[in-house]
Amino acid sequence: MDSVYLKRDKAGRINIKAGNRVNSVINWTVLSLTLLTVTAFLFFDYTGLEIGRAIMETAVNLRTMFLQPSLNHFSWGEALFQVGVTISLAVIATILGAVIAFFLALWSAVNLANKWVSKSIKIFVAFIRAVPTVLWVLIFAIAAGLGSEAAILGMLFHSIAYLVKAFSEAFEEVDKGMLEALRSTGSGWWHTIVHAVLPSTSTYLLSWTFLRFEINFSVAVAMGAAAGAGGIGFELFMASGFYFDLREVGFITYAILLVAIVLEVASTHLKKRYFSS
Amino acid sequence: MSLLQVKDLNKSYQTDTKVLKNINFSAGTGEFLSVIGPSGAGKSTLLRCINRLVQADKGEILFGGQDLLKLRKKELRAARTNIGMIFQHYNLVPRLTVIENVLHGRFGYKSTLQGVLGRFSEEEKERAFYLLEKLGIEAHAYKRCDQLSGGQQQRVGICRALIQNPKLILCDEPIASLDPHSSKVIMDHLKSISEEMGITCIVNLHQVEVAQSYSDRIIGLNNGSIVFDGSNFQLDQLYIKRVYGMETRELITV
Ligand SMILES: Nc1ncnc2c1ncn2[C@@H]1O[C@H](COP(=O)(O)OP(=O)(O)OP(=O)(O)O)[C@@H](O)[C@H]1O
Ligand SMILES: [Mg+2]
Numbered sequence: 001m002d003s004v005y006l007k008r009d010k011a012g013r014i015n016i017k018a019g020n021r022v023n024s025v026i027n028w029t030v031l032s033l034t035l036l037t038v039t040a041f042l043f044f045d046y047t048g049l050e051i052g053r054a055i056m057e058t059a060v061n062l063r064t065m066f067l068q069p070s071l072n073h074f075s076w077g078e079a080l081f082q083v084g085v086t087i088s089l090a091v092i093a094t095i096l097g098a099v100i101a102f103f104l105a106l107w108s109a110v111n112l113a114n115k116w117v118s119k120s121i122k123i124f125v126a127f128i129r130a131v132p133t134v135l136w137v138l139i140f141a142i143a144a145g146l147g148s149e150a151a152i153l154g155m156l157f158h159s160i161a162y163l164v165k166a167f168s169e170a171f172e173e174v175d176k177g178m179l180e181a182l183r184s185t186g187s188g189w190w191h192t193i194v195h196a197v198l199p200s201t202s203t204y205l206l207s208w209t210f211l212r213f214e215i216n217f218s219v220a221v222a223m224g225a226a227a228g229a230g231g232i233g234f235e236l237f238m239a240s241g242f243y244f245d246l247r248e249v250g251f252i253t254y255a256i257l258l259v260a261i262v263l264e265v266a267s268t269h270l271k272k273r274y275f276s277s
Numbered sequence: 278m279s280l281l282q283v284k285d286l287n288k289s290y291q292t293d294t295k296v297l298k299n300i301n302f303s304a305g306t307g308e309f310l311s312v313i314g315p316s317g318a319g320k321s322t323l324l325r326c327i328n329r330l331v332q333a334d335k336g337e338i339l340f341g342g343q344d345l346l347k348l349r350k351k352e353l354r355a356a357r358t359n360i361g362m363i364f365q366h367y368n369l370v371p372r373l374t375v376i377e378n379v380l381h382g383r384f385g386y387k388s389t390l391q392g393v394l395g396r397f398s399e400e401e402k403e404r405a406f407y408l409l410e411k412l413g414i415e416a417h418a419y420k421r422c423d424q425l426s427g428g429q430q431q432r433v434g435i436c437r438a439l440i441q442n443p444k445l446i447l448c449d450e451p452i453a454s455l456d457p458h459s460s461k462v463i464m465d466h467l468k469s470i471s472e473e474m475g476i477t478c479i480v481n482l483h484q485v486e487v488a489q490s491y492s493d494r495i496i497g498l499n500n501g502s503i504v505f506d507g508s509n510f511q512l513d514q515l516y517i518k519r520v521y522g523m524e525t526r527e528l529i530t531v
Binding site: 175177178180181182183184185186187188190191194195196199200 | 328330354355356357358360361362364366368369370371372373377381382383384385386387389392393395434437438441447
């Protein structure tokens with residue numbers, strides 16, 4: 001006789017997953033999405049499309065783009081400058097965001113702050129995070145007009161929300177006994193923050209900030225195109241949508257890729273050097 | 278005159294179960310007092326009520342003429358400088374050096390800005406080194422605390438408490454995570470602190486033998502009430518049974 005808690009499926013085998021419901025919901029979702037995708041293909045307008053030629057032309061385009069990249073509408077120096085503009089956008093948004101997020105995270109870590117203050121900040125920040133960065137940029141564009149100001153504000157806003165969550169979780173991991181020990185000596189709140197919480201979490205704070213910087217760089221590229229924030233993203237937009245210059249698109253893509261690789265290498269290097277212990 | 282006087286102390290975490298029930302006792306200057314009792318009796322809660330790491334519900338804790346339970350934030354900070362605390366798990370900041378951790382004991386005397394900037398006077402640093410030397414760990418002064426053994430970390434914890442110039446030191450199971458040799462070193466240091474420096478020590482202990490051989494007085498706690506309060510030779514089999522609910526020979530003793 002089976003124990004009351006033991007569950008079997010229809011074939012009589014013993015279940016080892018907890019919820020059958022969750023599994024079946026997932027299965028149904030995947031199945032219906034697949035069906036939708038397949039039917040969508042049937043309803044496309046295929047007039048004048050020859051699959052063979054389409055594939056050929058795409059291949060040719062890709063080849064011009066990536067095997068013959070060149071600059072036609074601006075110089076090397078300018079390209080470098082534009083990449084610099086994009087990086088600066090990301091740097092400003094990340095650094096300002098990290099500083100503001102640090103203080104907000106202190107008030108929102110349950111072990112450091114008042115319960116109600118912490119709850120309100122967390123809810124507020126979750127709301128900001130739920131809206132994508134691009135939307136925030138467009139929202140700020142109403143007040144600031146499309147351009148770098150709106151882009152930075154939007155990125156800043158989302159960075160703050162993202163980092164507050166990451167930072168406050170790092171703060172909440174701090175050993176409770178350590179805080180108690182300092183309180184028992186008569187230390188004030190700021191003493192505890194600066195001399196116990198910060199030393200124990202600084203490496204996490206830095207690596208979260210760096211991760212956010214990488215995200216902000218790619219967002220800044222997109223914002224250059226979508227919000228006219230300038231930088232390499234805007235040039236990419238002009239090259240593809242305005243001049244139809246495939247070679248330049250290829251060049252810009254390589255430039256962005258290169259920066260991304262440099263950032264990645266730099267961050268790994270920094271982590272190895274400073275965060276090893 | 279007694280340094281510390283606890284009157285009718287009551288504490289409950291949840292409303293229905295009382296963890297401490299009408300606790301009354303006092304401790305004199307330089308006295309070495311042990312608190313024994315089974316797990317969950319409320320020993321840690323009692324110590325934490327004294328320096329208000331947990332908030333007592335009712336009662337009075339007279340320390341140096343003032344009722345600790347009535348103090349506001351700022352006065353409480355000032356009062357806490359007179360009460361050192363030593364923890365089972367040392368509770369040092371692991372990424373900082375030994376000397377930095379010792380100096381943390383001075384924050385209670387500092388303004389926010391002074392403390393945040395980590396400004397310590399030369400006398401304070403000299404005092405820190407003097408204490409490290411006294412406890413025999415001055416060689417490790419510039420090591421990070423996570424590189425130290427448990428016994429060494431506990432000695433850093435003692436230095437951090439001593440640099441406060443406390444009148445009272447609360448120790449919550451200071452030797453529960455240590456081997457017998459380190460335990461003896463720590464207990465000897467605590468004993469000499471109370472004898473030579475005249476600092477009152479209240480020590481939570483799990484080992485009856487240790488309590489008996491070091492203490493001037495023992496308090497036995499069971500289920501939130503004091504069931505024994507007397508000198509170590511008065512603690513006989515009958516009282517041990519009352520405290521732990523069983524005879525010594527049934528207990529695992531060190
Ligand atoms: N933060 C807390 N919240 C709720 N209940 C608690 C809390 N801390 C302790 N208790 C309860 O209070 C009672 C006394 O706990 P306390 O830690 O004081 O016991 P103790 O005598 O120190 O035990 P041990 O020897 O195991 O350390 C226990 O029943 C415990 O469950
Ligand atoms: Mg305890």
